[in-house]
Amino acid sequence: MGVSKGDVDFLRLKKDICKKLGVQPPTNPDLREVYEKMVARGEIKRSMELEKALFSKRVRTESGVAVVAVLTKSYPCPGKCIYCPTEKDMPKSYLSNEPAVMRAIAAKFNPYRQVQNRLRALELNGHKVEKVELIVMGGTFSCLPKKYQQKFITECFRACNEYGKHESRVMNHELKKRQDDLFKEQKRNEKAKCRIIGLTLETRPDYIDAEEIVSFRKLGCTRVELGVQSIFDDVLKLNKRGHNIARTIEATKLLKDAGFKINYHIMPGLPGSNLKRDYKMFKRLFSEPAFQPDMLKIYPTVVIRNTKLYSMWKKGEYKALGDEEFEKFILRIKKNIIPPVVRIARLVRDVPGTSIEAGPNVSNLRQLIEKESVCRCIRCREVRSEYVPDEEIILDRINYAASGGQEIFLQFVSPDKKKLFALLRLRIVGVQDHGPALAQPLRPNEYVGTPPLSTGEGVLKNAALVREVHTYGKLTSIDKKNKNSPQHIGLGKKLLLEAERIAREEFGLKKIAVISGVGVRGYYRKAGYKLKDSYMVKVI
Numbered sequence: 001m002g003v004s005k006g007d008v009d010f011l012r013l014k015k016d017i018c019k020k021l022g023v024q025p026p027t028n029p030d031l032r033e034v035y036e037k038m039v040a041r042g043e044i045k046r047s048m049e050l051e052k053a054l055f056s057k058r059v060r061t062e063s064g065v066a067v068v069a070v071l072t073k074s075y076p077c078p079g080k081c082i083y084c085p086t087e088k089d090m091p092k093s094y095l096s097n098e099p100a101v102m103r104a105i106a107a108k109f110n111p112y113r114q115v116q117n118r119l120r121a122l123e124l125n126g127h128k129v130e131k132v133e134l135i136v137m138g139g140t141f142s143c144l145p146k147k148y149q150q151k152f153i154t155e156c157f158r159a160c161n162e163y164g165k166h167e168s169r170v171m172n173h174e175l176k177k178r179q180d181d182l183f184k185e186q187k188r189n190e191k192a193k194c195r196i197i198g199l200t201l202e203t204r205p206d207y208i209d210a211e212e213i214v215s216f217r218k219l220g221c222t223r224v225e226l227g228v229q230s231i232f233d234d235v236l237k238l239n240k241r242g243h244n245i246a247r248t249i250e251a252t253k254l255l256k257d258a259g260f261k262i263n264y265h266i267m268p269g270l271p272g273s274n275l276k277r278d279y280k281m282f283k284r285l286f287s288e289p290a291f292q293p294d295m296l297k298i299y300p301t302v303v304i305r306n307t308k309l310y311s312m313w314k315k316g317e318y319k320a321l322g323d324e325e326f327e328k329f330i331l332r333i334k335k336n337i338i339p340p341v342v343r344i345a346r347l348v349r350d351v352p353g354t355s356i357e358a359g360p361n362v363s364n365l366r367q368l369i370e371k372e373s374v375c376r377c378i379r380c381r382e383v384r385s386e387y388v389p390d391e392e393i394i395l396d397r398i399n400y401a402a403s404g405g406q407e408i409f410l411q412f413v414s415p416d417k418k419k420l421f422a423l424l425r426l427r428i429v430g431v432q433d434h435g436p437a438l439a440q441p442l443r444p445n446e447y448v449g450t451p452p453l454s455t456g457e458g459v460l461k462n463a464a465l466v467r468e469v470h471t472y473g474k475l476t477s478i479d480k481k482n483k484n485s486p487q488h489i490g491l492g493k494k495l496l497l498e499a500e501r502i503a504r505e506e507f508g509l510k511k512i513a514v515i516s517g518v519g520v521r522g523y524y525r526k527a528g529y530k531l532k533d534s535y536m537v538k539v540i
């Protein structure tokens with residue numbers, strides 16, 4: 001069985017694999033789900049050959065990084081959201097037949113195994129895995145015991161650090177037997193083959209406070225996914241979210257002032273709302289400075305068994321959105337609302353169609369609307385593999401107000417701005433607002449083995465903040481160049497120099513701080529930055 005190159009090959013291959021597995025070729029969900037399920041049930045053993053064929057999805061590293069999503073084990077969430085499914089032994093809000101969840105089950109939720117399995121699958125498929133974007137899923141991360149949080153993240157770092165080395169020996173280690181050594185593993189990761197260049201954690205707005213921000217920084221987090229869902233208090237109340245919109249606004253500011261990137265989860269079609277109100281919500285998200293998320297995950301409300309929403313729907317108290325009206329809605333907001341500084345990371349959640357009783361059931365929405373879609377968002381403009389060596393690239397700048405600060409979005413684009421090569425997010429916060437996020441002392445013994453973050457004035461005082469630097473195009477190995485990719489041709493460095501110039505000349509600031517992924521610290525060191533309280537800082 002050969003490795004598929006094109007779609008036709010892949011389909012043929014699928015049939016082949018199905019024959020081997022003795023199952024009918026599924027159209028949706030993906031065949032990989034079937035494979036993971038069978039491995040989880042112990043019906044077949046992991047096979048390099050099958051994985052090589054099954055994981056041939058070429059888009060995964062074309063945004064410049066290898067995305068590795070892992071799940072934490074099940075823990076009760078204090079939320080009572082009426083649409084949220086509860087399944088035995090599953091993290092709240094996740095279903096055991098979602099692809100990412102099935103991978104986690106197969107690895108018994110062991111973070112080390114989850115990371116290594118994913119890296120192996122990506123690499124087998126010809127992807128580079130030197131730059132890892134780690135996404136920790138599983139509901140509200142902040143609700144997990146601190147000790148488990150630290151162990152989990154430590155193991156993710158260790159899995160990357162040890163990837164490719166004595167795998168079989170360490171693969172069998174159980175999580176509980178490992179020492180907490182977050183700081184040591186992070187330090188190792190600075191020079192490892194697989195470096196974690198970004199770490200995303202999921203949480204609720206009401207769990208974000210100054211103390212939580214310090215915790216997230218210690219773990220190496222650079223991006224936070226916030227379960228916002230709606231910006232209307234009556235809708236939040238009706239859906240029993242347990243927080244109001246004021247908390248979202250506050251959390252957004254706290255996170256941005258600490259340099260984090262923010263990804264809002266938004267749910268159109270919630271009880272109490274309708275598409276007219278939802279449209280207004282999207283308009284407000286990008287016209288009011290209080291919101292302005294950097295990324296969006298749009299999850300239309302779906303009715304799933306074992307939820308309160310299911311009984312409401314059964315009694316006729318809730319009417320779900322239809323596929324077509326949702327598709328039209330998405331096309332409208334993409335065309336009229338989403339600004340170029342935002343990335344639509346996801347359009348629908350990976351809930352398998354069979355679990356959806358009512359509501360949009362279009363897992364391939366992006367492909368369905370691709371032809372009709374007019375969108376300026378980051379994702380739709382990322383250069384992917386279409387970089388032409390020596391093509392004309394211009395520097396563009398967009399200023400906007402957000403959460404009491406000034407955001408400056410710098411981007412390298414083609415002259416028509418349709419192709420995006422690299423971007424940088426610079427934030428200038430009002431001086432009086434600086435520092436409080438890191439002014440909280442950490443409770444003793446919470447994070448063993450890591451140096452304390454400074455209290456008092458805080459490292460961010462009077463500093464301009466760089467919240468993101470990203471060069472798109474094919475993932476290129478660290479310290480190497482690829483003539484078909486804009487990575488490592490100096491775009492990131494030029495953006496950084498421009499950000500330093502703006503901070504110094506336009507705002508009179510003397511310091512710049514980058515929220516850097518652990519694995520990118522070396523890059524900033526070369527540019528004259530020094531590690532201070534988990535940020536890379538330079539006097540300018």
Ligand code: SF4
Binds near residue numbers: 077080092093139227
């Ligand atoms: S906060 Fe998230 S995980 Fe918790 S109940 Fe609500 S939707 Fe479910």
Ligand SMILES: [Zn+2]
Binds near residue numbers: 378379381
């Ligand atoms: Zn888009």
